[in-house]
Amino acid sequence: MPRQILSSKKIIQQAVILITHDQTPTFSNIAREMGTRSQALYVYFANQDQLRGAIFLWALGTLSDTLKNQLFGLSGRPAIERFAQVCRTVGLQNIRLARFVLMTPRHLQDNTAHQTVTDLNGLLMQLCATYSDKKNDQIIIARTLRNLIVGEIVNVGAGWFHNPTVSAADSFNQMITNYLDTLSTG
Incomplete structure (x- = not known):
């Protein structure tokens, strides 16, 4: 080359x-x-760790831009569902990069990366606030969604959720729906 x-x-x-x-x-x-x-x-x-932090920042910046475009004009439940679907899709489109990002230790993230993580979390918390006015519920919704998204990326990426009866995407969407339904009835 x-x-x-x-x-x-x-x-x-x-x-x-x-x-x-x-x-x-x-x-x-x-x-x-x-x-x-x-x-x-x-x-x-300066070193491999600094490069790893820069890759982390690039990947999260890309996700953040995608989310902002996909969520424009949405709020409440549709926005929460779209947030989860976009994160899942982006993670599964490049599972190796998603794993790399998920495995990047916090100490390798510089101030800009910390701010990007904070901004993404802030976006999710804003979406949760349009669904519930209780701070504790908002935190639990956000944590549950992050757990479902990360779990989905890891499990589908490893091939563990391959079943012709119910697609992984359909089961993911159903899990989000079921979870949000329990909140609205609780």
Whole structure:
């Protein structure tokens, strides 16, 4: 591959490509694919942990942008359902990247990444507030949705929810519906 002009954005993009192909995004693997030497990447990322944090931030930023587009004009239950469906879909579209993000330790997330996580959580809490005015309910709704989304990504991604009788997507939507129905009757 011919030499490229490096940038942090191009390095992150190449790292994501490696992740999606089930390869470890090490400096040497990235540099090899980009036609350069691994030492050249240190200009952009001080170490592997900093790169991992940047990949985390990129992935969450992409999810955040997708959610904002998909949720525009929605509130209440439809918005909560769409939030869950979008997170599930994005996670399953690139299961390896989703696993990478889910396994990124908090200590590798810089202030910008922390803010992105806070913003995503804030968005979910706003949606929950349109469904219930009780703070405790909002927190429990948000936690339950995160658990269902992460569980779905892990289990479907591992092939554990493959059953021709009920599709994984249908069962996910039914679980969300059943959960929200119990809240409205409780």
